Amino acid sequence: ASLERTLVIVKPDGYARGLTGEVLRRIEAKGYTLAALHVTTPDRERLAQHYAEHEGKPFYEPLVDFMASGPATFVIVEGHRAIEGFRALAGATDPTAALPGTIRGDLGRDWGLKVQQNIVHGSDSTESAEREIGIWFPDEVSALR
Numbered sequence: 233a234s235l236e237r238t239l240v241i242v243k244p245d246g247y248a249r250g251l252t253g254e255v256l257r258r259i260e261a262k263g264y265t266l267a268a269l270h271v272t273t274p275d276r277e278r279l280a281q282h283y284a285e286h287e288g289k290p291f292y293e294p295l296v297d298f299m300a301s302g303p304a305t306f307v308i309v310e311g312h313r314a315i316e317g318f319r320a321l322a323g324a325t326d327p328t329a330a331l332p333g334t335i336r337g338d339l340g341r342d343w344g345l346k347v348q349q350n351i352v353h354g355s356d357s358t359e360s361a362e363r364e365i366g367i368w369f370p371d372e373v374s375a376l377r
């Protein structure tokens with residue numbers, strides 16, 4: 233049970249729908265710490281790095297287009313087992329299947345698009361988390377306090 237940092241993104245759909253505060257509220261209510269936070273419209277170069285594992289998949293281009301479509305909130309979330317813990321808060325990738333009680337299950341739905349607009353991103357492993365934090369928070373790559 234080691235102290236971890238995870239990269240959370242409130243994606244452009246969540247930002248546009250005014251759900252940033254609701255997502256951050258759930259993270260804080262769970263007991264995690266917001267270690268850093270900024271709002272920006274992500275550039276395609278960094279999105280390509282961030283989503284490199286999905287390059288070539290049918291949803292890749294729509295995913296990058298969607299993520300570049302407007303402002304999003306980037307957050308470093310900190311806590312013991314925060315990576316697994318935030319993935320549990322977020323729920324399943326498909327917001328229709330995501331369980332009620334989760335961010336995606338309570339707040340998301342299928343909008344009939346090629347890409348799942350599912351409100352949040354959360355890193356899926358310690359390696360992903362450090363890699364993704366390095367992409368979006370180049371000045372925050374130092375070790376945990």
Ligand code: DAT
Pocket residue numbers: 286291295324325346347348349350352353354356
């Ligand atoms: P997650 O965001 O749950 O880690 P992922 O890493 O597999 O899911 O995919 C990244 C994003 O791409 C996901 O949040 C939404 C979109 N996506 C994934 N699989 C998809 C699919 N089969 N159809 C449409 N969009 C998809």
Ligand code: MG
Pocket residue numbers: 354356
């Ligand atoms: Mg993922």
